[in-house]
């Protein structure tokens with residue numbers, strides 16, 4: 370349960386999941402911000418106005434998936450690192466997942482990375498498709514990773530391989 | 543040589559509350575001096591490498607470390623004088639502040655004073671808690687984010703409030719392994735989004751657990767964790783040993799209120815606000831005329847609300863010095879109170895709202911003590 374473990378449950382995810390038709394049309398944002406907190410930068414970040422203006426700053430964000438273009442700007446702007454963009458049209462078996470990443474050194478396009486689930490379990494490998502880290506993103510990079518279609522609801526973080534090797538190889542300083 | 547001078551408004555503490563107070567008062571034309579014992583402005587913000595919540599008025603989305611620069615630049619433009627390396631040690635009945643600067647004791651007599659001294663960390667006592675390697679979360683943040691030093695390669699975090707969760711994330715960013723986050727309460731106290739972001743990087747969050755012992759000869763080498771029962775007592779047989787080089791305590795903060803005790807402000811014990819706090823009105827004026835408080839010193843909360851409180855206190859001072867006409871004062875005050883209320887209106891503000899309500903009903907402690915000693 371989210372408030373005991375930090376892991377969102379299926380009812381929570383249900384709320385974030387865009388509908389089937391929209392998911393088949395290309396990249397779209399999944400906003401996984403499930404508890405009310407005083408916060409609203411996601412609204413300001415969206416250029417097409419897909420994220421509704423907050424009447425009360427404590428409201429949960431409300432997104433119009435039809436209006437969302439899947440650009441990923443809100444992914445970098447969300448201080449809760451709670452927004453992901455998923456493109457399930459990438460290929461028959463693979464999807465593209467855009468996630469916020471604040472670990473250096475950044476991976477490069479083409480790098481293999483370990484996929485991590487919401488509960489921090491390793492779920493195989495993915496490949497970095499694109500890295501977006503312009504100045505405007507202020508040190509939160511958006512990494513587009515190619516992942517298996519059947520993992521789009523599970524994977525929410527990556528560990529670049531160099532980081533994994535450091536941990537296992539015992540590079541202690 | 544004793545240095546003594548006067549000024550209109552003295553602000554003690556140059557964190558988000560103090561800088562905002564100085565900015566508001568000086569913008570309205572008051573002469574302001576900020577005193578801070580640190581070497582530069584920012585208070586807690588200089589360690590907060592994460593992006594802040596709140597709305598645009600409170601610099602939401604900006605990283606904590608970048609906010610002091612924004613505020614300092616504006617304050618400097620407004621002619622605020624800032625004296626760093628200046629530890630305020632006393633506030634005397636004649637309204638004189640004493641501070642130590644370059645090994646000298648200096649004096650300042652302000653017409654108004656705003657205490658924005660922040661808060662100090664709580665500690666937890668358990669066998670072994672005096673071993674080197676047991677740190678407060680603030681110390682760990684200072685080591686990592688100010689000095690670039692890791693506290694150890696494997697760290698156990700105690701406390702799953704926002705501070706525990708955020709410092710855990712920052713430890714991961716520094717390449718440190720966080721073995722677990724233990725939390726005595728039933729639920730994670732911090733924001734769910736912060737919990738999720740450390741959880742998905744593989745850090746277990748163990749609610750209803752505590753640390754019962756730190757192991758090691760010269761320094762921390764490990765810790766025993768135990769589950770807690772309904773009465774918050776450790777359950778026999780649930781001992782679990784974890785290997786770690788450091789234990790980081792993030793178990794809460796207490797307002798730093800010594801100077802306000804000294805000033806003779808009426809104080810109240812309000813657990814929801816972190817402990818003893820001065821009783822104050824909506825302008826953040828304490829029960830001593832001309833003495834104001836803002837930020838964590840008035841109740842442990844957030845930088846976003848600290849900035850709004852600082853603004854209110856600065857405005858109140860400027861108004862009492864006749865620097866702002868009543869209409870403008872009322873309008874600005876409404877604006878700020880509205881923003882503050884909005885920040886506190888959601889479920890995360892419930893504790894603060896309860897605390898503030900208690901403050902309204904609080905028996906001024908000093909008076910109670912004095913009355914008690916009469917009979």
Ligand SMILES: Cc1cc2nc3c(=O)[nH]c(=O)nc-3n(C[C@H](O)[C@H](O)[C@H](O)COP(=O)(O)OP(=O)(O)OC[C@H]3O[C@@H](n4cnc5c(N)ncnc54)[C@H](O)[C@@H]3O)c2cc1C
Pocket residue numbers: 554555556557558559560577578579580584585586587590593594595596628629630631658659660661680683704705706708709798836837838839843844845846847848
């Ligand atoms: C890990 C962590 C994460 C946080 N994350 C967030 C967040 O995401 N969003 C948010 O809004 N808030 C956050 N906060 C809270 C925020 O940092 C504090 O609420 C805020 O800094 C309080 O501001 P302040 O000005 O009251 O006190 P402080 O920032 O503590 O500043 C107090 C200043 O007073 C000075 N001082 C104290 N005593 C004296 C004296 N006797 N003489 C001279 N100077 C003195 C100190 O040197 C210090 O500079 C976080 C806090 C922590 C620890």
Ligand code: SF4
Pocket residue numbers: 397398414415416417418419420432436437438439440441442443444454
């Ligand atoms: S992905 Fe782009 S279009 Fe969609 S909500 Fe986020 S910012 Fe708006």
Ligand code: SF4
Pocket residue numbers: 400401402408409410411412429430446447448449450451452735
């Ligand atoms: S910016 Fe992120 S954390 Fe803030 S309200 Fe939007 S989704 Fe939630």
